[in-house]
Amino acid sequence: MSGKKLRVIPLGGLGEVGKNMMAYEYGNDIMLVDTGIMFPESDMLGVDYIIPDFQYVVEKKENVRGIVITHGHEDHTGAITHVLEQINAPVYSTRLTCGLLEVKLSKAGMLDQVQLNTVKAGDLVHIGPFKVEFFHVCHSIPDSVGLGITTPAGLIVHSGDYKFDHTPVDNWPTDYAKLAELAGRGVLALFADSTNSDKPGWTPSERVIDSAFDEVFRSAPGRIIIASFASLVSRMQQVGNAALRHGRKLAFVGTSMVENARMARKLGYLDLPDELILPIDQALRLDPKEIVIMSTGTQGEPTSIMGRLSTGTNRQFDIIPGDTVVLSSHPIPGNEESVYRTINRLFRRGANVIYEAIAPVHVSGHASQEEMKLLLHLVQPKYFVPIHGELRHLHQHANIARQVGIPAENIAVVENGQVIEFENGEMRLGERLPGGWVFVDGASVGDIGISVLREREAIARDGFVLVNLTLNRDSSSLVCDPEIITRGFIYNNNVDDLVEETRHVVSEALKSDHNGSLQNDLQQTVKSFLYGKTKRRPMVFVTVSRE
């Protein structure tokens, strides 16, 4: 099948194309790029998270020469343990990313079995037939890289998540020179981040957050509580810098944030003096005007610190009037309602809440339209494949590429599972692999599918009704009143009349003849009766025992 051509495959189901995992395959050699998770959409009831379906690679696991991780965010790293459980291959990433992977692997007790290789921007690594050049890109986590991949079929540029920030917090801009140098060698194809393809202009620099923080620190009458992602190391730096400028002490709360801060300081990615940082219990003893607390919980998760603060159920401290809460984050699509609900609740408890819509306390880590044009001009690829986005983002990114002169026929908008082949300097679409999402729920991976989710949805819409009958063995008459249990259907205090009527309907139905099974007939009867009365369709189960 794969012959001697380069095959590039975004893996996973519907969702963001190639965001979580991509395979580069040439002959009998495969290199994986990223091993991320997806967060469930709101109708995926009970699902904890989703990993890409990488069965295609598992079947060829002997061919996998290496796994490259571009940066330390969950949607690029979160499935690492699931992948390494099935595929034994060395992992390549920069130091900070490697540190974050180590935290994950050591939690899973897998650190000893895994070969983690640290690379740095500028390095060239041979992974099977692929010569991979790592180049620095700005993103909302330090030490992010894009890849120049020299393959026997030609040179590919894989952008990773990127933006062109001229004044990033770590003063390390995206490597324009390397992009130009790759272009000089002739780039066969560019695979580039489409996340913000519907955002006009240029994404603001992380630096704008400094002034927003200064304004907050100047006017806050009491404590400042700043929520962000645990992996947003540059935001920790910015909060720390603001605390230094305004004479406050900084306390991190939440295991993942505390751990990541410790690791990032150890590795030198977070430059904060020891005397700035206090444990939370000490910080809480200071005057409210002397502290800033940094925590996770920006997505309205009820069990997160911000979630608990909003409902008055946090263990170590509560919101007090005069607190200023800053959500230095953007709601992940689908979380808007719960984020805004949390904000409303924090206001109700007396906090002043400052969030993205009110002040520039967050900026995106992804390139906007003008940056996308710049990347296309810098790289000058023959072919262009927009990745990292929903289909609507990819189409818009394709529009942008046409605007800057890439011929429409040299642009491929594909979905996950679509094989893209390169041979003799030409791109064409190969087969579409089967595949999809793998849902992770509780302790199990992959035993939940769409059908189970549809069942959950159906039960959730109207609840269910159980009818337990005990019949006389001989006469099929009721020995006692049917037992009726409902959940999620109607109020208990309204249910009495309806239950009584349902019992009556069942008794009547028992008197008539039954063509099919008694159980099915009664289920249909009860369903129709309840729909007639309530216009709702609960699941109905009838059990019959005889004595």
Next chain:
Amino acid sequence: MSGKKLRVIPLGGLGEVGKNMMAYEYGNDIMLVDTGIMFPESDMLGVDYIIPDFQYVVEKKENVRGIVITHGHEDHTGAITHVLEQINAPVYSTRLTCGLLEVKLSKAGMLDQVQLNTVKAGDLVHIGPFKVEFFHVCHSIPDSVGLGITTPAGLIVHSGDYKFDHTPVDNWPTDYAKLAELAGRGVLALFADSTNSDKPGWTPSERVIDSAFDEVFRSAPGRIIIASFASLVSRMQQVGNAALRHGRKLAFVGTSMVENARMARKLGYLDLPDELILPIDQALRLDPKEIVIMSTGTQGEPTSIMGRLSTGTNRQFDIIPGDTVVLSSHPIPGNEESVYRTINRLFRRGANVIYEAIAPVHVSGHASQEEMKLLLHLVQPKYFVPIHGELRHLHQHANIARQVGIPAENIAVVENGQVIEFENGEMRLGERLPGGWVFVDGASVGDIGISVLREREAIARDGFVLVNLTLNRDSSSLVCDPEIITRGFIYNNNVDDLVEETRHVVSEALKSDHNGSLQNDLQQTVKSFLYGKTKRRPMVFVTVSRE
């Protein structure tokens, strides 16, 4: 309780304050403003819509002198039949609003029993002790009004939903002169729309949509399908105008859109020549470049026309490559995921989809921050109460009011149910009424509460497991294998082993002693066993019969 002071009460539960219904009460006289519905949030499983809890007014229904409806949107009109079923009072609204109410009332068979009064902007109506002056405001539906309410306690201005559009589609700007005139008389308090209080600047004029439509009509290679709200009459006018300019015929599809268009044309709010409009079946016979279709379904509802088009299940026509779909709308918060999913699916079927993020094919109907400042300066109220928004919007609107010079102590940020009293020219907060949401699900109103929704959520998260046992009457030993049914728990093909193990666990448990009820003990045993195996907590029901 109410004495001789003015009491203003936003009714409803949590959610947007005073959006759906407000009561103005003076002594034994009450006037209601608006009777709207709320749309359920995504964790309100199975709820169709929500109406405000207006029990307070029902208990004083003899006192209700009139119901004023400010404009024809669902969140201000949707509960009219529920209110009129319990309260018999004349309704006052402008002609278009009245037409939309008539459609609702006639569907409910209530048209004969209701006294609908048509007013026009500029009218003054006496409703009990209240002299209500209706003044024109721009909004995303024609014939919207704000209210100047002269009460014995002073003059109140109630903005309704508004924006200051200098170039509205119907060329009828918000009535600046009337606002200034009211200010000249001395306004005791302003109650004003806070929806966009986190949007800086000035909301663009509806007119900008015309150029966006021109661009779409110029470049569309085939049919154009424009989706919007059925009540957005001005958008119908704009689509019709664009069709005239570009030589296309217009077909409306969907009952509510067809009905509203017919009514709006009859009343003169929609000015389109007869020869422009075709029934959909005729339109579909024309060349694709000669038609534009206008439909509802902008919120990703699977059963709407756009929803069905996106999944290839629409009855009259399908998406064909070359179609241009325009979503002339904004996702209602909480609908983002389903809207974007619909857009992705339409792309997948070969349509080009143009939506708010891509081109200015929609503008908000609500004032932004600079317009809010203008309203405050025009009205010059002594007191200010932000309404129509979540708590976060109200706080931001209060910030804006402070910026333009309203003293902080003269601003009240309140939630629904909070009585606001005016006496001797002073405002103070009265009691907080109990109350909340009333959920409408299927045929029933109010028999679903939070507890039922929490049950639905619990079942939805992990599904449920039924265990039916038949025991020997005397020995309590199993007569046959336990019957085990699961829904929403795990795949059927994975369930076999687990079911077998569960049966074994139940059999073992039956052999030991039981302190409490056998049923409860077994439920606990099965729950613990399943949690240990799967880390999930399905609802477990054990039924026991004996023979």
